[in-house]
Amino acid sequence: MQLRYDEDFIETAVFCRAHSPPPSGPPAGASPTNSCRPPALQIARFHREREKCYDLRDPDARHAAFFQVHLDWFREWRLEQPLTEVVEEFVLVRGRLTTLAVRKATGRHDEGAELYVNETGERTGLLALRPERLLHRVTVRDFLRHEFMHLHDMLDPAFGYAPALDLPGLNAAQKRLARERYRLLWDITIDGRLAAAGHTPAATREQHMLAFDRGYSFWPEARRGETLDSLWRCPAPRHTDLLALIADPRGLQDAARPAPGGSCPLCEFPTFHWAVAATLAPAMLRRILAAFPAWQPEQGLCSRCLETYEASAALELAAAQ
Amino acid sequence: MSNVFNWQLGREMEYPYEAAYPDQQFAFIFNTNRCIGCQTCTMACKSTWTFSKGQEYMWWNNVETKPYGGYPHHWDVKTLDLLEQANPGGQNWGGKPEDVKAPYGQFNGKTIFEAAKSFIGPEGANRALGYLPTDEEWSAPNRYEDHPVGNEKGVKGQYFQGGELLPEHKTWFFYLARICNHCSYPACLAACPRNAIYKRPEDGIVLIDQERCRGYRKCMEACPYKKTYYRGTTRTTEKCIGCFPRVEGRDQAGGGLPMQTRCMASCIGQIRLQGLIELNPDGTWKEARHNPLYYLIHVAKVALPLYPQFGTEPNGYYIPPRWVSRPYLRQMFGPGVDDAIEKYSAPDRELLAVLQLFGKDQRICHRYEIKEGPKVFETEVRGKKFVMYNDTIIGYAKDGTKIIETTVEEPLHVRDAKHANSI
Numbered sequence: 239m240q241l242r243y244d245e246d247f248i249e250t251a252v253f254c255r256a257h258s259p260p261p262s263g264p265p266a267g268a269s270p271t272n273s274c275r276p277p278a279l280q281i282a283r284f285h286r287e288r289e290k291c292y293d294l295r296d297p298d299a300r301h302a303a304f305f306q307v308h309l310d311w312f313r314e315w316r317l318e319q320p321l322t323e324v325v326e327e328f329v330l331v332r333g334r335l336t337t338l339a340v341r342k343a344t345g346r347h348d349e350g351a352e353l354y355v356n357e358t359g360e361r362t363g364l365l366a367l368r369p370e371r372l373l374h375r376v377t378v379r380d381f382l383r384h385e386f387m388h389l390h391d392m393l394d395p396a397f398g399y400a401p402a403l404d405l406p407g408l409n410a411a412q413k414r415l416a417r418e419r420y421r422l423l424w425d426i427t428i429d430g431r432l433a434a435a436g437h438t439p440a441a442t443r444e445q446h447m448l449a450f451d452r453g454y455s456f457w458p459e460a461r462r463g464e465t466l467d468s469l470w471r472c473p474a475p476r477h478t479d480l481l482a483l484i485a486d487p488r489g490l491q492d493a494a495r496p497a498p499g500g501s502c503p504l505c506e507f508p509t510f511h512w513a514v515a516a517t518l519a520p521a522m523l524r525r526i527l528a529a530f531p532a533w534q535p536e537q538g539l540c541s542r543c544l545e546t547y548e549a550s551a552a553l554e555l556a557a558a559q
Numbered sequence: 560m561s562n563v564f565n566w567q568l569g570r571e572m573e574y575p576y577e578a579a580y581p582d583q584q585f586a587f588i589f590n591t592n593r594c595i596g597c598q599t600c601t602m603a604c605k606s607t608w609t610f611s612k613g614q615e616y617m618w619w620n621n622v623e624t625k626p627y628g629g630y631p632h633h634w635d636v637k638t639l640d641l642l643e644q645a646n647p648g649g650q651n652w653g654g655k656p657e658d659v660k661a662p663y664g665q666f667n668g669k670t671i672f673e674a675a676k677s678f679i680g681p682e683g684a685n686r687a688l689g690y691l692p693t694d695e696e697w698s699a700p701n702r703y704e705d706h707p708v709g710n711e712k713g714v715k716g717q718y719f720q721g722g723e724l725l726p727e728h729k730t731w732f733f734y735l736a737r738i739c740n741h742c743s744y745p746a747c748l749a750a751c752p753r754n755a756i757y758k759r760p761e762d763g764i765v766l767i768d769q770e771r772c773r774g775y776r777k778c779m780e781a782c783p784y785k786k787t788y789y790r791g792t793t794r795t796t797e798k799c800i801g802c803f804p805r806v807e808g809r810d811q812a813g814g815g816l817p818m819q820t821r822c823m824a825s826c827i828g829q830i831r832l833q834g835l836i837e838l839n840p841d842g843t844w845k846e847a848r849h850n851p852l853y854y855l856i857h858v859a860k861v862a863l864p865l866y867p868q869f870g871t872e873p874n875g876y877y878i879p880p881r882w883v884s885r886p887y888l889r890q891m892f893g894p895g896v897d898d899a900i901e902k903y904s905a906p907d908r909e910l911l912a913v914l915q916l917f918g919k920d921q922r923i924c925h926r927y928e929i930k931e932g933p934k935v936f937e938t939e940v941r942g943k944k945f946v947m948y949n950d951t952i953i954g955y956a957k958d959g960t961k962i963i964e965t966t967v968e969e970p971l972h973v974r975d976a977k978h979a980n981s982i
Contacts, residue, residue: 246791249791250694253691253776254691257691257776257780285752285773285775288773288774289773291794292773292794304794342694344694344695344698345694345695345698346695368693368694368695369694370693
């Protein structure tokens with residue numbers, strides 16, 4: 239496996255190392271010595287080497303020279319070490335990836351690992367990382383392990399990962415919600431496995447419990463605890479098992495009648511405010527059926543949709559008068 | 560370190576270089592009461608100077624929503640916090656306001672240059688206290704746009720009672736337009752290890768010599784206003800150049816007369832006024848009673864420097880927003896805030912006339928004169944009598960050319976019926 243770096247990533251990383259510690263200080267748990275600056279003589283040498291590159295007039299040669307200087311110092315200051323050491327722990331990642339590319343993430347939400355497979359079957363892992371993370375050698379390892387576990391699962395045939403979530407019958411909003419749930423469950427299984435292996439997980443079981451309670455608040459407490467435990471302790475989770483938990487956790491798709499939180503058959507948005515279709519006037523039913531011929535009154539409709547039809551009827555009446 | 564006189568602090572302070580002052584100083588006033596956050600200034604600057612590859616994140620001019628907004632994120636809070644750490648509880652003002660040498664009294668705390676001595680790095684003491692913002696902090700130039708802050712907990716389904724009443728709104732925000740302040744004691748200049756940053760002797764505009772810059776980013780770390788930007792494609796740092804070709808009078812549109820910068824000229828809210836100030840040998844402002852900037856800053860004292868306690872003697876001044884929490888404003892603009900707002904809320908005859916000069920012409924006004932007109936209105940503003948006269952104010956360029964003539968009451972044009980709906 240080849241390890242490649244984005245030019246911007248290593249340049250920012252070495253500058254972070256050469257400058258003051260980050261303003262926010264080291265994160266909790268990090269040893270303060272990790273973010274210490276290198277000796278002044280090294281910083282001076284780094285700048286001297288950099289300065290020479292400015293004399294190169296050819297833009298390509300200049301960029302190449304800068305890249306080499308930054309890469310040399312990236313290694314000299316052992317900023318590469320956490321990456322190379324942690325990836326060694328993941329045999330599958332090393333064995334199955336052709337390239338692991340590391341790029342600069344612009345913020346916390348941009349960080350993460352992704353897998354790309356080209357038409358010839360070559361697999362490339364792309365890791366987006368904030369360079370300042372490398373200043374904290376303990377926490378960066380925890381972060382890298384978590385992200386490499388994602389790559390590991392994506393590459394593991396036993397996990398059975400598929401990039402597109404196969405969730406028929408869900409609308410766009412529900413699919414987004416399902417993706418978020420998938421992310422939550424996958425993170426729980428990863429951190430559970432990391433904790434079992436004696437590593438520090440990205441989030442503790444208690445932190446995951448809070449998020450899980452929010453995501454599955456419609457389940458009874460006992461069921462939530464039971465499911466979280468099974469995910470946290472699962473040594474070999476599977477993609478299909480996670481899908482089963484996210485697709486329709488309320489069991490609404492099979493519900494014969496409108497259920498709280500179910501999707502309105504007209505607008506497809508989830509609703510907790512159902513209109514009673516049985517009490518609708520025949521004219522209103524005809525109006526709705528004209529727009530949705532396959533709709534049946536037993537399926538119900540949300541009060542927002544009913545309001546829309548009532549408003550359009552009132553407008554037509556007013557126009558006629 | 561040398562001792563230099565900082566009139567905004569009313570005292571001498573330490574600075575890495577000997578004092579040296581330009582013949583004239585580029586300075587400007589923003590009236591925050593008028594800013595609507597339309598970002599026209601931002602785009603005027605962007606489309607003129609920072610539209611190229613590698614400059615995408617550069618906003619030499621930006622407008623942020625205070626109190627939460629900022630570009631880079633929380634730039635001011637972070638520097639204030641560093642100063643507080645260096646001098647806990649000591650960042651306060653004292654003394655009495657005096658003449659042009661101490662108009663806001665005396666600052667008893669530490670400036671970023673004085674506080675830097677306590678931050679010893681491997682290369683010795685820093686020249687200015689600061690920090691290098693992360694990429695994340697540069698990631699969104701208008702974060703928290705229109706986010707207000709409230710001093711009372713809200714009640715669901717109910718508006719604040721009397722929330723709109725002055726002197727302070729219960730829920731508030733305001734727009735703070737910012738460019739490089741072209742400081743008299745620039746921290747960027749002080750920190751540059753390559754001596755690549757200089758103040759032009761002719762107008763005090765602070766520039767970075769692109770041939771000398773070697774991308775150390777020390778200027779980014781030191782500038783408390785965070786107005787220098789590293790460009791990845793050239794690996795040098797860039798900043799606002801004060802539209803110097805216009806200030807020199809080289810823009811053809813000015814007919815050879817010095818012109819205000821693009822951001823000033825494009826402002827649709829007419830919140831901006833930029834000029835050139837003549838200085839005394841000690842760096843204080845030479846008396847120019849009828850220069851609009853001198854009048855607003857040293858006579859009417861309605862325009863105040865932004866975070867004067869940083870110690871760079873910024874040349875950007877602000878008429879503070881009159882609805883905003885006073886402790887917040889005192890922290891941001893110094894102890895002159897209360898008097899400034901009092902004066903601005905019920906302006907006297909001259910102040911009202913001078914305020915009409917904002918945004919009226921692109922050329923730089925060096926002197927004004929007022930022709931008295933009739934009384935047109937009279938009222939009371941929070942117990943204070945306010946009388947409005949329809950005076951005419953005339954502005955002149957440095958060479959005496961008349962460039963502005965306008966009245967306090969804006970002329971009302973009634974469009975002819977046949978063009979009623981045309982533009």
